[in-house]
Amino acid sequence: MPWYLYLACKQLFPSGRFPFFTAISVLGVTLGVAVLIIVTSVMGGFGYEIRRMIVETEGEVDVKATGYLSDPQDVLAQISATPGVAAATPYVKGVVGVQANGRPAYPIFRGVDVGTIERVANLGRFTNPRSAIANLDDDSVVLSSQLATSLGVHVGDKIEIYSPLLIEKLKNDEVFLPREFRVVGDLYIGHQQLDSSTIYGTLRAAQELYGLGRSVHGIYVRVKPDVDEHAVVAQLNATLPRATTQAYSWMESWADFLWVLNLEKSINFFLLLFIVIIAAFSVMSSLLISVVRKTREIGLLGALGARPRDVALCFCAQAFIIGLTGTAIGVGMGFGVLAIRNDLVHGIARLMQRQETLRQFYQFSDLPSHTLTSDLVMTVVAAIVISTLAGLIPAWRAARLKPVEALRSE
Numbered sequence: 237m238p239w240y241l242y243l244a245c246k247q248l249f250p251s252g253r254f255p256f257f258t259a260i261s262v263l264g265v266t267l268g269v270a271v272l273i274i275v276t277s278v279m280g281g282f283g284y285e286i287r288r289m290i291v292e293t294e295g296e297v298d299v300k301a302t303g304y305l306s307d308p309q310d311v312l313a314q315i316s317a318t319p320g321v322a323a324a325t326p327y328v329k330g331v332v333g334v335q336a337n338g339r340p341a342y343p344i345f346r347g348v349d350v351g352t353i354e355r356v357a358n359l360g361r362f363t364n365p366r367s368a369i370a371n372l373d374d375d376s377v378v379l380s381s382q383l384a385t386s387l388g389v390h391v392g393d394k395i396e397i398y399s400p401l402l403i404e405k406l407k408n409d410e411v412f413l414p415r416e417f418r419v420v421g422d423l424y425i426g427h428q429q430l431d432s433s434t435i436y437g438t439l440r441a442a443q444e445l446y447g448l449g450r451s452v453h454g455i456y457v458r459v460k461p462d463v464d465e466h467a468v469v470a471q472l473n474a475t476l477p478r479a480t481t482q483a484y485s486w487m488e489s490w491a492d493f494l495w496v497l498n499l500e501k502s503i504n505f506f507l508l509l510f511i512v513i514i515a516a517f518s519v520m521s522s523l524l525i526s527v528v529r530k531t532r533e534i535g536l537l538g539a540l541g542a543r544p545r546d547v548a549l550c551f552c553a554q555a556f557i558i559g560l561t562g563t564a565i566g567v568g569m570g571f572g573v574l575a576i577r578n579d580l581v582h583g584i585a586r587l588m589q590r591q592e593t594l595r596q597f598y599q600f601s602d603l604p605s606h607t608l609t610s611d612l613v614m615t616v617v618a619a620i621v622i623s624t625l626a627g628l629i630p631a632w633r634a635a636r637l638k639p640v641e642a643l644r645s646e
Contacts, residue, residue, distance in 0.1 A: 244553035257522045258558065264515030265562025266569060269619045272508050273570030276611040278577070279501040281604030283494070289425050290486045295356040296465040297457035299324075299472060299483045304451040311481060315455060318471055320463040323355035326452040328442035333398035334435070335414070336387040343383055343433040345397070347442020356458040359423070359436070368421025374441045377417045381424040382432035393419050397435075399445040415445070457483075505611075512619050516626035519558050523551055523630035548631035552624060555631075559623025563616055577603045 248258045305311055308326045315324045328347035333340065350372050353359065360366040368378045377397075379389065389395055396414040417437065425431055443449065459468050465485045472483035487494060573580075581603050 244550050244557060248554055248557055257525070261515070261519045261522045261558045262562040262565065264518045265512065265559055265619060265623055266566040268508070268511035268515050269563050269566025269615060270570040270573065271511055272505065272615045272619075273567060273607070273612065274573055274577075275504050275508055276501065276615065277570070277574055277605045277607040278603060279497070279504060280608050280611060281606040283497055283501070284606035285426070285604045286490075286493075286497070287486070290490060292358045292361065293425065294486065294489075295323075295325075295456040295458040296486050297459060297469055297472065297483055298454060298486070298489050299457060299476065299481055300454040301452070302480055302482065304448060304453055305455075305480065306449075306451045308450075308452045308455065311476065312455060314475060315457055315472065318468065318475065320459050320468045320471070321457055322460045323352065323458045324455050325349050325352040325356045326439060326455050328439060328446060328448060328453050330400060330442075330446060330453070332400065332435070332445060333402075333414075334383075334387065334395055335398070336389045336393065336395040339387050341383060341387055341433075343380070343435050345435045345437060345442055345445065347437050347439045347445075349439045353456075356456045362425045363421050363423050365421055368423075369436060371420060372436070372438050374438050374444075375417060376420040376437070377441075378421040378423050378436040379419055380431045380434040381422050383434065384419070384422050386432070389419055391419055391421060395419060397445065399447075401445070401447050415441075417441075505614075509618060512622050515562070516622045519555055519623055520626040520629055523554060523627055524633065526554075527551070527630050527634045547634050551631035551634050552627045555627025556620070556624045559620045559626075562623065563619045566619070567612075567616065571607075574605050574607075577605060 249255050299311070299315060305326075312324055312326065315321055326349055328345075330345060331342055332345040333342055335341075348357075348369070350370060353369060359369045363369055363378055372378065377395070379387070379395075384390070387395065394416050396416055398414045402414075423431070423434060423436065439452070443451070457468070457472075459465050469483045469485045469488075476483065
């Protein structure tokens with residue numbers, strides 16, 4: 237071991253007494269790294285959960301019509317023959333008016349093909365009962381959970397749905413009565429936007445509500461495992477008629493929402509990185525004090541033949557060890573807090589009696605977490621580099637000390 241590295245360890249962790257200044261410096265780096273890991277993992281968890289919800293309810297690819305597809309069977313056959321495609325199902329989607337118990341709402345009506353939807357979307361996982369989607373007929377619907385609560389309806393109740401064609405009919409002095417549907421199940425996905433404004437019905441019922449005949453608005457596509465959905469999208473766009481259809485990956489369909497989510501994650505990372513920077517100033521202050529206190533020792537090292545570069549490396553090594561130790565403890569602390577995050581959140585919510593507030597405004601009942609390797613590596617590298625750079629000024633000051641002047645210092 238080089239002498240300057242050995243001396244750095246001895247100065248940081250002297251035998252016989254508690255290393256107070258070292259502990260404070262390490263604690264600052266630890267807290268900064270732990271907070272960074274917790275925040276980036278939680279933000280990554282939101283992105284991961286949203287991806288899961290989208291893929292499991294709509295598939296990885298959405299083939300949208302520029303207007304509507306008048307002959308969806310031909311397009312379905314082309315899509316199904318595309319390499320990498322596991323299944324495809326047509327859909328109709330649009331806003332409708334709903335009224336029940338004197339309460340109005342304007343959710344999204346999703347008309348699906350009951351025979352093929354489960355090959356693409358795992359809706360049974362989110363419905364109660366699980367067979368609700370499979371048991372749909374042209375006079376029944378499945379409501380998202382919060383929508384059902386806001387309308388005050390339960391399974392077995394009936395609701396009235398107003399078609400968007402109502403306005404066009406009224407312009408022509410025609411009477412267009414709302415259709416009555418029976419609620420056969422409810423849907424809980426775990427995302428406030430989806431759980432508060434979604435109705436699932438049969439494809440034929442949606443086509444009648446929108447006056448589409450046999451036409452559809454688009455086709456959901458499920459790709460095979462380990463197949464890149466972007467490659468499938470490129471192949472579909474190359475084979476399908478561009479004048480009437482356009483294929484989008486789930487990331488392209490939700491690009492605006494994902495951009496906002498990634499922006500929030502990046503802003504949080506760089507803001508919280510200032511905690512590590514502040515901790516680095518603590519490391520620098522501690523080492524500067526050490527330089528002042530050990531002026532004569534530094535002069536003695538110079539008198540014994542130590543080069544200024546080796547003296548500087550001694551203090552840079554101290555900053556590196558503090559950063560490395562604090563980062564290692566911070567990583568362990570961060571993952572430890574993530575392991576009990578739901579217990580902490582639920583405990584605070586119960587204490588303040590705000591369980592429903594979390595679900596209503598923050599769109600979760602359990603706090604998600606998903607740690608990306610890239611985020612972890614960036615956090616670790618940034619913490620160690622910043623801490624090491626904090627030792628440059630003390631190292632520079634120590635290297636500039638003249639042995640004769642340092643030995644004369646009182």
